[in-house]
Amino acid sequence: MLKRLAEVLRGMGHRIIDRIWRLGSGARFFLYTLIYSGESFRRIHLTIREIYFTGVMSLLIILVSAFFVGMVLALQGYNTLQKYGSSEAIGVLVALSLVRELGPVVTALLFAGRAGTAITAEIGLMKTTEQLSAMEMMAVSPIARVVAPRFWAGVVSMPLLAALFSMVGVLGGYLVAVPVIGVDNGAFWSQMQANVDFQADIVNGVIKSVVFGVACTMIALFEGFDAPPTAEGVSRATTRTVVNSSLAVLGLDFILTSFMIVT
């Protein structure tokens, strides 16, 4: 009995130490990425290429989702607002939900699924096929050549994607609210213009999306770089990317929102 208990405790301790260890090596990896960023900025075409792969290639899924999210928001919002006779406020509701929350959060979740997994799988496979070792043996740092450009591409893409998400979402909301439901066109836009604050809403939304960009891209890169060089290792790393990124985004969103609302 005692032996069994000791075993359980030992296993638990082992797992906790392992997590802390990984957190530490993740932090070190992040630091190295920042240090080597200078080298990668000198070859800016690498970053631009990655912006194409992570940002531009994610446009379709992000924009289509945004359109539907905006339409659903308008439907749900109208349904509730009309009970209180304030259906003109629909424009504000759609815009604020998108700019403050749904834009950054849903974009980050979709980004983790679309671009994050691609990054993890690509780097994991590069490691498995010894491409990263080969680079190192050619006196080229894989962090400068492979990791840093992808990192900055993610950090640049995410706020832009989130902004597009909000924009297309508002458009989707408009299409449902004004032509379909029949809310007044002028009221829809003027209420939105009057009640969306640049600093409190838009800037804070951008800050969120930058933070999510750093978190999602870093998690995807680290998981790929840290993946055991086997088929199973890469597949597990890809799964971990989605799970960890999603949890990180939701957790960080709560923390950031509390700071933004309090201050």
Next chain:
Amino acid sequence: MADNIVEIDNLSFGYKGRLLHKGINMSFPRGKVIAIMGGSGSGKTTLLRLIGGQLVPTQGEVRVEGQVVHKQDRHGLFHLRRKMGMLFQFGALFTDLSVYENVAFPIREHADLPESIIRDLVMMKLNAVGLRGARNLMPTELSGGMARRVALARAIALDPSIIMYDEPFTGLDPISMSVTCNLIRSLNDALGATSILVTHDVKEAFSIADYVYIVANGVVEAEGAPEELRQSTLPFVHQFVHGEVDGPVPFHYSAPDYRRDMLRGQDA
């Protein structure tokens, strides 16, 4: 003392308390082709990684051109690595770059040259491995042997003084094997480089190597010119060189008695 470009001195290396190498001494004279041989899992590839500074020895040291590899900082290590070319077991070509760009990669990274000179250099290296015509192909379009040759062209792109080969013959058909074999020797002599060849293919290695080290159980079991080793009467060397099934290296991985194992049923 002879002019050795690489020296391994009393080297021990292991993971998690298990030693893979136990006090290895080797020297690699300039201009020669030296083969490191041994069974699968005897830590041959690890030796190459130790020479390249990708791993740090537990004890002892590796010196390249007189400098201790694991004591270099990043800058020093990268400086040393520019003198080394390494051919990985399956080529390790960058799959997102064409053959041409793969060979141009180290040149672009380390030298600020006009495109016309890069082109000339890449063409020369590709011509040396006979694949000038394949320059626009992607790595996925190449056969195993061709990929290996492109990787070789990339490894010699910066005219290294040490070329390391990790199992260059694995998975090649007989023709590709002879081609690779001849290339290793002729490139070594043309570049005036030193080649370190890690392999378990006795016939090929013996046909081109000047000197051979046989590694087993973490130590250098035997060394000498190919002809000496072929004539060796040491039981292990004899078994290895002639590929005999039974000898000092048993056919069976250490296991309990066969009959008892079978009778025990499913609990094993």
